[in-house]
Amino acid sequence: xxxxxxxxxxxxxxxxxxxxxxxxxxxxxxxxxxxxxxxxxxxxxxxxxxxxxxxxxxxxxxxxxxxxxxxxxxxxxxxxxxxxxxxxxxxxxxxxxxxxxxxxxxxxxxxxxxxxxxxxxxxxxxxxxxxxxxxxxxxxxxxxxxxxxxxxxxxxxxxxxxxxxxxxxxxxxxxxxxxxxxxxxxxxxxxxxxxxxxxxxxxxxxxxxxxxxxxxxxx
Numbered sequence: 566x567x568x569x570x571x572x573x574x575x576x577x578x579x580x581x582x583x584x585x586x587x588x589x590x591x592x593x594x595x596x597x598x599x600x601x602x603x604x605x606x607x608x609x610x611x612x613x614x615x616x617x618x619x620x621x622x623x624x625x626x627x628x629x630x631x632x633x634x635x636x637x638x639x640x641x642x643x644x645x646x647x648x649x650x651x652x653x654x655x656x657x658x659x660x661x662x663x664x665x666x667x668x669x670x671x672x673x674x675x676x677x678x679x680x681x682x683x684x685x686x687x688x689x690x691x692x693x694x695x696x697x698x699x700x701x702x703x704x705x706x707x708x709x710x711x712x713x714x715x716x717x718x719x720x721x722x723x724x725x726x727x728x729x730x731x732x733x734x735x736x737x738x739x740x741x742x743x744x745x746x747x748x749x750x751x752x753x754x755x756x757x758x759x760x761x762x763x764x765x766x767x768x769x770x771x772x773x774x775x776x777x778x779x780x781x782x783x784x
Contacts, residue, residue, distance in 0.1 A: 566595070570584040571584075572781050575777050575778065575780075577611065577614030578777075583620050587722050594726040599734070599739060604784055605743065606782060607781075607784055608741070608742035608747050608750050608778075610774075610778055611774035611778050612750060616694050616755070617693075623692065623725055624720055627669070629660070631656050634655040635648065635652070636648050641655035667682060670684030670688065671684055673697060674699050676697055677698075695719060704731055707735070736754075736759075738750050741759060747775045
């Protein structure tokens with residue numbers, strides 16, 4: 566199925582110029598990974614739009630203040646619960662994105678410890694926010710890019726779109742899209758588990774974009 570800039574801007578919640586710039590990269594990714602029906606595209610594009618702020622935020626923003634850290638992660642709260650006063654660690658990391666990434670993502674997803682710098686090097690990138698060294702390795706092998714030496718390649722539309730298509734295919738999200746299970750798609754991408762009981766971040770906005778995409782695609 567052929568995409569248009571109009572379909573992209575309506576489905577991703579972006580501007581017309583941004584949609585036009587992403588038209589070819591997204592078309593190539595959709596063709597390669599069989600995101601090739603109105604229902605599949607209607608689930609794919611809003612997901613990318615939400616995760617990347619309308620295809621404009623291709624690298625994770627970790628510029629948290631101390632209270633923001635405490636609100637987001639229990640480990641940074643003096644009470645051990647989100648929303649409590651920030652603890653000493655949160656105060657130390659306050660407004661230091663690189664230090665925050667290295668701390669939050671240390672010893673996870675194939676990353677080394679805090680001193681390795683892996684958390685910062687392999688923070689979320691691309692329209693679907695690939696995160697962690699293991700994910701960069703797997704994605705790079707799949708789309709033939711050296712993402713370990715050059716993780717910044719995911720910030721380019723051509724590579725980011727292809728990486729998003731690979732993730733979609735790898736997680737079998739076409740099947741959920743075919744079944745109109747957009748909540749399952751959103752949980753798989755935002756939470757990491759399509760069957761999670763938790764609600765994905767920005768669910769109301771996701772639903773609105775999905776409805777707009779379905780309307781634009783006539784489904």
